[in-house]
Amino acid sequence: MTKPGDKMTWKDVEIGSIVTEPGSASQYQTGDWRSQRPSLNRKKCIRCGICYIFCPEGCITQNAEGYFESNLFYCKGCGTCACECPTQAITMEQEE
Amino acid sequence: MAKRVGIEVSQAIAEAVKMANVDVVAAYPITPQTHIVEHLAQLVADGELDAAYIPVESEHSAMSACLGASAVGARTFTATAGQGLELMHEVLYVASSMRLPVVMTVANRALSAPLSVWCDHSDAMAIRDTGWIQIFAENGQEVIDEVLCAFRIAEDQRVLLPVIVYLDGFLLSHMIEPIYMPEQDEVDKFIPPYQHLLPLNPDKPVTMGAFAPPFIYSETKKAQEVNLTAAKEVILQCWDEFGNIFQRHYSPVDCYRAEDATVLLLTMGSFGETATVAIDKMRNECRNVGLVNLRLWRPFPFAEIRQAVSKAEVLIILDRALSFGGPAGPVCSEIKAALYNEDKKPKVISFVGGLGGRDITPDGFEQIINRGIEISQTGSKQEYEMYGVRE
Ligand code: SF4
Numbered sequence: 001m002t003k004p005g006d007k008m009t010w011k012d013v014e015i016g017s018i019v020t021e022p023g024s025a026s027q028y029q030t031g032d033w034r035s036q037r038p039s040l041n042r043k044k045c046i047r048c049g050i051c052y053i054f055c056p057e058g059c060i061t062q063n064a065e066g067y068f069e070s071n072l073f074y075c076k077g078c079g080t081c082a083c084e085c086p087t088q089a090i091t092m093e094q095e096e
Numbered sequence: 097m098a099k100r101v102g103i104e105v106s107q108a109i110a111e112a113v114k115m116a117n118v119d120v121v122a123a124y125p126i127t128p129q130t131h132i133v134e135h136l137a138q139l140v141a142d143g144e145l146d147a148a149y150i151p152v153e154s155e156h157s158a159m160s161a162c163l164g165a166s167a168v169g170a171r172t173f174t175a176t177a178g179q180g181l182e183l184m185h186e187v188l189y190v191a192s193s194m195r196l197p198v199v200m201t202v203a204n205r206a207l208s209a210p211l212s213v214w215c216d217h218s219d220a221m222a223i224r225d226t227g228w229i230q231i232f233a234e235n236g237q238e239v240i241d242e243v244l245c246a247f248r249i250a251e252d253q254r255v256l257l258p259v260i261v262y263l264d265g266f267l268l269s270h271m272i273e274p275i276y277m278p279e280q281d282e283v284d285k286f287i288p289p290y291q292h293l294l295p296l297n298p299d300k301p302v303t304m305g306a307f308a309p310p311f312i313y314s315e316t317k318k319a320q321e322v323n324l325t326a327a328k329e330v331i332l333q334c335w336d337e338f339g340n341i342f343q344r345h346y347s348p349v350d351c352y353r354a355e356d357a358t359v360l361l362l363t364m365g366s367f368g369e370t371a372t373v374a375i376d377k378m379r380n381e382c383r384n385v386g387l388v389n390l391r392l393w394r395p396f397p398f399a400e401i402r403q404a405v406s407k408a409e410v411l412i413i414l415d416r417a418l419s420f421g422g423p424a425g426p427v428c429s430e431i432k433a434a435l436y437n438e439d440k441k442p443k444v445i446s447f448v449g450g451l452g453g454r455d456i457t458p459d460g461f462e463q464i465i466n467r468g469i470e471i472s473q474t475g476s477k478q479e480y481e482m483y484g485v486r487e
């Protein structure tokens with residue numbers, strides 16, 4: 001993709017809307033679908049990784065300190081992590 | 097030199113498809129198209145045509161298999177009719193949107209219910225907006241010529257779009273006609289090898305039919321529309337070159353004794369042949385009438401239609417399909433729309449007739465023209481009249 005999708009004109013569209021760049025879906029920001037964002041309370045978190053396993057978006061990764069963080073570029077705000085967390089360390093907060 | 101042979105049109109289609117050297121045929125039999133794919137199956141089974149013949153379980157699968165084959169760069173053909181075409185419906189959009197140059201013949205058939213295997217154009221009209229190039233043939237020779245042209249047009253890298261050649265079910269598909277079949281070397285020269293610009297290829301992977309969010313879908317559709325509209329130039333070039341080689345000439349709109357006519361009848365498909373008899377008779381009686389036959393249905397030939405009817409006072413359009421609850425027959429609606437903003441335009445009168453295989457004889461065409469002229473003077477309470485229906 002030479003231009004970001006939302007800047008492409010119809011002339012930039014590849015024939016048959018064929019996608020020639022492998023893995024280009026990773027450039028697609030699903031984070032802007034979100035109306036609530038997960039917020040982690042580190043005091044409650046036991047770093048068990050259950051949120052990481054359950055996130056349907058696969059957007060939670062473990063940082064150097066062992067905490068599990070959500071990548072907000074992709075996080076759709078579904079709340080699954082908050083629901084599954086055994087210690088209620090994650091709360092869903094309204095996006096502005 | 098081409099030989100003229102007496103042959104059933106369906107069988108001649110199969111022979112033409114063989115000469116075009118297709119790689120893949122995926123089809124499901126349905127009346128009145130069956131003879132086409134039956135004969136192709138025979139040619140493959142006898143080793144006369146080196147192609148993969150996929151006997152699928154439905155027309156939906158037939159078109160889907162054609163898409164896959166065309167996407168890897170195989171020359172692909174299928175045929176269907178009536179209900180079969182409707183079952184393909186959603187896949188037809190995918191073929192044109194993904195720029196896959198599948199060639200298909202449709203032996204036009206009425207739609208159920210009640211069940212009818214006989215000819216009208218309801219099947220074609222229901223898939224009007226699927227983005228395919230669509231050509232209506234008038235006789236057997238034209239069907240064969242248009243099938244050969246279809247491969248060349250579809251696979252042209254400026255086009256890369258699927259093409260339907262419509263032939264009236266039974267009236268053309270089951271006729272034995274004297275047909276000039278071309279020589280193999282002429283066909284080889286006329287249809288260059290097919291090369292898709294971005295085929296499915298494991299060494300150079302691409303994604304076809306990916307999803308498009310709202311921020312890009314409109315752009316993809318605009319690109320598709322520009323592509324289909326621009327295909328007209330390539331179609332005209334192809335017909336020109338076909339005419340130079342084979343001495344049979346085709347154009348988007350055919351006019352018969354129409355130049356000075358004040359009253360024009362417009363038809364599509366095999367009606368055009370019969371109607372000429374009525375026109376000749378009326379001309380002999382010094383009636384100032386002519387015939388226009390619309391061959392290229394998509395992309396719609398706006399300029400040619402406007403030009404063909406610009407001098408007429410009355411234009412009578414005979415549709416072979418109903419648009420239930422609509423303003424006129426579907427072809428008539430489009431032509432009315434094409435003429436609406438013109439300064440000089442004929443009065444347009446809409447008839448629907450020939451549904452479900454009902455014949456219209458030369459006398460019938462004369463009656464339609466006379467009634468059309470009458471309506472143009474007196475007006476009518478109906479948006480359109482159905483010819484020949486028992487009241
Ligand atoms: S809200 Fe949903 S998408 Fe976002 S991190 Fe939690 S589970 Fe994943």
Ligand code: SF4
Nearest residue numbers: 045046048049051085
């Ligand atoms: S599930 Fe809860 S406790 Fe476990 S790692 Fe995630 S946030 Fe921490």
